[in-house]
């Protein structure tokens with residue numbers, strides 16, 4: 001079976017195109033879930049301070065049968081810690097919980113425009129990268145105005161913008177301005193947090209390839225060069241979601257999935273322009 005491709009980022013580093021997300025994974029089972037994920041072949045693990053499960057991710061890293069350098073660990077700065085001193089402290093806590101020397105990727109979780117401190121948070125991430133404590137830095141849920149502001153203030157372009165992206169919410173406009181700035185898209189809620197899994201058109205396409213709806217959706221992401229991080233707590237589903245590199249959707253099939261967008265109704269998460277939650 002072919003392996004998961006690596007995507008080269010604008011700072012010269014590379015990231016596996018398919019990873020495991022652990023949002024809403026109970027802290028008590030996170031170590032087991034991540035261990036199952038690594039056993040299934042996942043090398044990229046996406047956690048966040050706000051998920052409250054970094055400790056479990058750290059436990060799994062330490063007991064994994066693959067060396068640390070083969071794993072790609074990503075976490076995110078929580079919304080209430082955008083101020084420099086708080087961000088530095090939060091990062092220290094993240095590293096302590098994960099129990100690793102260097103993080104592969106650290107993202108600003110949300111811009112929180114009402115708080116208006118994301119530019120300060122970005123400058124702090126730039127510092128952490130200069131110190132070598134994190135290899136790559138990026139953002140999540142950033143709109144064009146948020147992105148341009150941090151680039152203007154620091155001259156540093158994020159490697160990634162992690163955004164909600166799936167067939168019901170394909171983010172066509174976002175793709176254009178992110179591509180122009182050489183920022184890679186990492187797709188969260190790739191299955192619409194489950195909302196796309198009942199789709200009959202996708203089921204029919206999947207059936208023709210002997211694949212499930214989830215596998216067909218993830219294949220659609222991969223064929224567009226998008227990074228994707230599905231979540232599951234079930235070992236069999238994790239395995240199935242990882243088994244998506246050995247088939248190919250035709251142009252017509254790709255177009256069918258791409259035509260399922262529902263505009264703003266397709267969004268399952270919060271809107272970054274208005275989300276001012278300060279967890």
Ligand SMILES: NC(=O)c1ccc[n+]([C@@H]2O[C@H](COP(=O)([O-])OP(=O)(O)OC[C@H]3O[C@@H](n4cnc5c(N)ncnc54)[C@H](OP(=O)(O)O)[C@@H]3O)[C@@H](O)[C@H]2O)c1
Pocket residue numbers: 020021022023024046047109140141162163187188189190191192193194197212214215229230231232233234237238240241269
């Ligand atoms: N940056 C952000 O603001 C942000 C926001 C949301 C998510 N994320 C990241 O993106 C990751 C994925 O997004 P997500 O957790 O919202 O949703 P998702 O990956 O789109 O979907 C997960 C849901 O689908 C189910 N599922 C997964 N594989 C399945 C399969 N093969 N068959 C049937 N059901 C399946 C899971 O249930 P089971 O677990 O029971 O299998 C879960 O309910 C998160 O874990 C997190 O790392 C980031």
